[in-house]
Amino acid sequence: MNLNLQRIAEENESALSDHQAHWDSFRSLRSYSDSFWEKCIHQLSAMQIAIPSWALGTGGTRFGRFPGGGEPRNLEEKIADVGALHALNGHCGSISLHIPWDIPDNADHIRQVAREWGIAFDAVNSNTFQDQTNQEHSYKFGSLAHTDAAVRQQAVEHNQQVIDYGRALGSKAITVWLSDGANFPGQQNFRRAFERTLASLQKIYGHLPNDWQMLVEYKPYEPNFYSTVIQDWGSSLLLASRLGPQAYSLVDLGHHLPNTNIEQIVSRLRMEGKLGGFHFNDSKYGDDDLTVGSIKPYQLFLIFLELLEGIETQSFAWMIDASHNVKDPLEDLLQSVDAILIAYAQALLVDREALYQAQEDNDVVMCQEIIQSAFRTDVRPLLAEIRHRAEAALHPLSLYRKLQIRQTLVNERGAKTLATGL
Numbered sequence: 412m413n414l415n416l417q418r419i420a421e422e423n424e425s426a427l428s429d430h431q432a433h434w435d436s437f438r439s440l441r442s443y444s445d446s447f448w449e450k451c452i453h454q455l456s457a458m459q460i461a462i463p464s465w466a467l468g469t470g471g472t473r474f475g476r477f478p479g480g481g482e483p484r485n486l487e488e489k490i491a492d493v494g495a496l497h498a499l500n501g502h503c504g505s506i507s508l509h510i511p512w513d514i515p516d517n518a519d520h521i522r523q524v525a526r527e528w529g530i531a532f533d534a535v536n537s538n539t540f541q542d543q544t545n546q547e548h549s550y551k552f553g554s555l556a557h558t559d560a561a562v563r564q565q566a567v568e569h570n571q572q573v574i575d576y577g578r579a580l581g582s583k584a585i586t587v588w589l590s591d592g593a594n595f596p597g598q599q600n601f602r603r604a605f606e607r608t609l610a611s612l613q614k615i616y617g618h619l620p621n622d623w624q625m626l627v628e629y630k631p632y633e634p635n636f637y638s639t640v641i642q643d644w645g646s647s648l649l650l651a652s653r654l655g656p657q658a659y660s661l662v663d664l665g666h667h668l669p670n671t672n673i674e675q676i677v678s679r680l681r682m683e684g685k686l687g688g689f690h691f692n693d694s695k696y697g698d699d700d701l702t703v704g705s706i707k708p709y710q711l712f713l714i715f716l717e718l719l720e721g722i723e724t725q726s727f728a729w730m731i732d733a734s735h736n737v738k739d740p741l742e743d744l745l746q747s748v749d750a751i752l753i754a755y756a757q758a759l760l761v762d763r764e765a766l767y768q769a770q771e772d773n774d775v776v777m778c779q780e781i782i783q784s785a786f787r788t789d790v791r792p793l794l795a796e797i798r799h800r801a802e803a804a805l806h807p808l809s810l811y812r813k814l815q816i817r818q819t820l821v822n823e824r825g826a827k828t829l830a831t832g833l
């Protein structure tokens with residue numbers, strides 16, 4: 412499949428003088444030293460965001476799904492799509508697989524395909540929220556928390572198998588999200604369900620290679636609408652603490668009730684050394700899985716402000732978890748990655764000493780002025796400079812369209828192909 416990505420350098424050439432002018436005026440307007448900018452460029456260049464294998468096709472809701480054509484038909488084509496994103500913006504260097512939607516039958520071959528595109532394998536995801544054909548026990552009433560030990564054992568073995576698939580690909584983490592819960596009061600005993608989940612997770616934890624992490628993802632509701640066993644950061648932190656040093660909490664931005672202060676949760680989990688990573692997306696109401704930064708960009712900035720707080724340097728799992736109901740999946744993902752980099756860059760511009768002093772002096776007005784002057788900074792020339800240095804596209808989205816990559820994919824794969832996933 413030729414996506415004309417070699418055209419990136421040519422296209423950059425014609426846009427270079429414009430970029431240089433923007434980059435020069437961007438720096439001239441701010442009293443930061445060159446070494447400060449180089450430090451920012453170093454930190455931001457290292458940001459690699461894992462693309463979810465289940466979000467390379469068009470998503471939908473129970474009310475409908477409107478495929479846009481050219482969707483990847485298999486894992487090789489999904490890796491190619493992530494490779495195209497990475498070539499365009501330089502920040503999508505890994506893919507996060509969901510099992511069994513993306514079983515890597517021939518791991519050597521899949522690793523070879525990924526190497527060709529310069530793509531690594533981030534966390535693998537288990538799935539005990541759907542019944543697979545010829546599955547012995549149903550997950551209708553749960554999986555790791557199920558009242559029936561045989562169902563729990565089946566779910567434990569699935570997660571262990573997911574770890575084995577990940578090991579064969581070089582992944583270093585498993586994300587466990589459980590839909591387990593109840594739709595009605597009285598339907599489930601909260602304590603027994605939690606203790607069964609912990610016991611099941613301990614069996615999975617015991618199967619982790621020493622250099623692996625287990626990311627425990629929480630969610631307040633859906634598909635269960637009264638209670639969820641791992642419903643919030645508290646339950647996730649309790650489990651991660653009881654499981655051991657390789658277990659962490661995973662923060663999916665859409666898994667919070669309206670108006671939850673997510674940046675404070677990030678601060679708490681980080682303080683405990685139990686923040687493992689993120690599923691970035693955005694939402695107005697529920698787990699809407701919308702484009703990152705499309706609804707609450709200020710919240711995203713505040714989350715990065717917390718992530719940069721203090722001295723602890725810890726690597727987090729940076730992943731997107733979105734569903735594209737009306738946008739081209741690749742355009743949506745390019746916008747999401749851009750929004751994450753923008754929030755991170757703006758947070759790096761916050762004068763932390765001045766903020767510290769204003770906070771200690773209870774100068775409430777100045778605290779807001781200091782953080783919002785960073786948030787109101789258009790950092791796009793800085794991010795373009797980083798892409799330019801990485802030989803990615805200065806303007807990924809407009810080039811994606813100019814190269815008519817979607818049309819090429821439709822010609823190659825067909826207008827009606829449907830990718831596995833949600």
Ligand code: LRH
Binds near residue numbers: 465536588628630
């Ligand atoms: C659950 C979730 C989880 C994935 C699924 C695709 O809502 O966020 O991370 O397994 O989406």
Ligand code: MN
Binds near residue numbers: 663
């Ligand atoms: Mn998620």
